[in-house]
Amino acid sequence: MSSDDELMSGGEMLARALRDEGVEVIFGYPGGAVLHIYDALFRTNDIPHVLVRHEQAATHAADGYTRASGKIPVVLVTSGPGATNAITGIATAYMDSIPMVVLSGQVPTNVIGEDAFQETDMVGCSRPIVKHSFQVRHASEIPGMVKKAFYLAGSGRPGPVVIDIPKNTTAPGEQYPYHYPKDVRIRSYNPTTRGHGKQIKKAADLLVAARRPVIYTGGGVIQGNASEQLIALAKELNYPVTNTLMGLGAYPATDRQFLGMLGMHGFYEANMAMHHADLILAVGARFDDRVTNTVAKFCPEATIIHADVDPTSISKTVNADVPIVGAATQVLEDLLKQVRHLKGKKDCAYSSEAIDRWWTQIDAWREAHGLWHAPRYQSRSDDIILPQQVVEALYRVTKGEAYVTSDVGQHQMFAAQYYRFDKPRRWINSGGLGTMGFGLPAAMGVQMAFRDAHVACVTGEGSIQMNIQELATCTHYNLPIKIININNEALGMVKQWQDMQYGGRHSESTYADSLPDFVKLAEAYGHHGMRVEKLSDLEYAMTECFSQRDKLVFMDIVVDPEEHVYPMLIAPNGSMRDMYLSKTERS
Amino acid sequence: MKRTLSLIMENEPGALSRVVGLFSQRGYNIETLTVAPTEDETISRLTLTTSGDDRVLEQITKQLNKLIDVIKVLDLTEKTHIERELMLIKVRAEGEQRAEVKRCVDIFRGAIVDVLPDVYVIQLAGSSSKLDAFIEAMSEAGILEVARTGIAGIARGAKAFRV
Ligand SMILES: Cc1ncc(C[n+]2csc(CCOP(=O)(O)OP(=O)(O)O)c2C)c(N)n1
Ligand SMILES: [Mg+2]
16 A cells, blocks of 8 residues: 555445456446445446346346456346345356356445345355355455455356445445555465376376277366367367367367267267267366266276366266366366377377277267267158257358357257357356356347347247346347247246156146247337248248347247257166167167 | 364454355265364364265365365374364262262363362363263263363374464
8 A cells, every 4th residue: 555545435446446457347236235336336437337137137147248258247236135136147157167256235334134124144145156255344455355356256267256345335435545456365275277297197198098089178178268279189189079068169069070069968979989988088077967977887988087277176076087187278288298299209109090990980970860960850840940940040140150148948958959169158058057047148248248249049938038127138238139039838848858757747837828929028128029930931030130230139939849859868877878869769 | 984174274254154164065064163263363273073985085175175265174084193172061969979070080180160069060171082981971970061172183293284
């Protein structure tokens, strides 16, 4: 602190600290406990603020913004209901390791604990779903806490950080010298960024000696901006790559070496390759139960190298033979260097013939059941639209260049399977928590980050209704999102499970008679609505939709309600090679 | 298997609840837990005992290390170490019993810290099994109340576990 530090109130310090941190957008909603902050923002600040229509949407919008851009946004909500409304979005971000800083108002310090009006223990409520949290005790702590919050949110394994701010600490009356720290050191927090040299060597030896290798990567490669390094390593070795639902786009989908997504609704060739592999290199993935199927039967013949920035991810569900703690970029670079070094030696174990044989096997799997090899779906009648065809049309019309957000359900899986992402940060969905209602607000965040880009929200008539109020926010800020509502008149994914496991009893999963007229609904908010019912209209309608650059278009596309998502891993007790491939076939 | 972990962590509000929350959130159990600031006011030392196989313990240790407030975690179970627990116990001590209880306290090297006509309050420190044995010995006299602190632990030798 020096003598020329400017004097400011807590509210002003907060506003200034956000600017000094380089924050480019705030997603928020005002209320009593944050009125001092909103007033300070009004008076002193030039950071754009997006006024959402529900606090959950503020967190999802912030989430979409950072997934697409890599920049860390801020969420600002009031105490009590404002804070609890934000909880679902914080949990969503936490599960997918998405950085964000959430500022929640709190009742004044002197009444905390007295069940004051709009008091909720936000630090307590959010504790299991944040990377860390702070509560301001004194206004003078604000700049330092903001600095720490951003540092923690974005470094190591990223995640949401909450700062709980009692109203009195932002009051305009009291002023303190403002100083924004240049850097920050937290003695109890030193994330490892570089994998251990000995482990890298061990891993590289195994890599070049592999005969049936698979590179399996997750959200960590996207969040860690390691796509380039992944491609370089895969190309050097000519090894197949599969991505998790969270990791799509890390490896170009249109490249021959890409096997598609793996896991529950993953590609046949990806799941088969995993099951038969003798070596798996996992990077920034966490062996989620939706990937492994029955852990005891997971990849029975494989040696597993597992690199992750978070040591707790390693050997949590599946034991790693070679654990490497480090950032994805660094680990992949070091591996590439070592692999090149080994390949330069005369007696290197690498065998391109063996890898060719592995590719022959993989290509046979592809040919048999690969989703991109030939259409695997079958229409019941010529003019009924299938959900897969909607995503394919979207892919063609946007030339694979759109940012695609999604909700949760069958439509999400179809989007993940049929939109081929060639670039990271283009596919934005709630993978870990599976939050219906994520898609539209996330798309708002993406569009805020990239005002001129095509942003499509692939959703279902169930999910879209969970945050439909955000259509107003889109009007407010002219966000020309394209909503692709795959309307199967049901909670399709629930219905699919009921078809497969509950004798087709559709308990509370249909509501055809109470669906709104989505076209009129969109129009009521000032947007453009379209309804598409026939396959022969689909392509034209999709083109028409994306030609409207400046308007939000709501495409309500009626699809076959009977369609199921396949492949689907057989559970319980199945391995990764056990899949349903259609209503009548299994692997 | 029983494990004793020692943690050095920031003496910050909320730090303890994060440690405790982690155990319930991830389905691990805590058997005993003691915590207090150290000679350095900014740091707390926590000893906890839990149970689990190697795999569970590895996860617990990693998860604890991941908490921002936790500076270091040490598994004392793997080292030669000292564990002590303190107990305050209120027992009935009337008539002939009085002398018997007193003798027992002496044998266990405890101390009588409050004396009433028919009751003693006894202080006893030592390993948990010693405390268990004393409770067993007092059961006939009649135990009115037991307050145990849980284990505090430290590794043997000159090497210090600190920031
Ligand atoms: C907030 C929330 N509630 C419930 C669920 C459980 N769930 C998963 S998919 C699904 C159905 C989604 O329906 P819709 O959005 O129409 O998508 P569809 O499966 O029909 O494509 C439900 C209810 C969830 N994931 N999230
Ligand atoms: Mg639906």
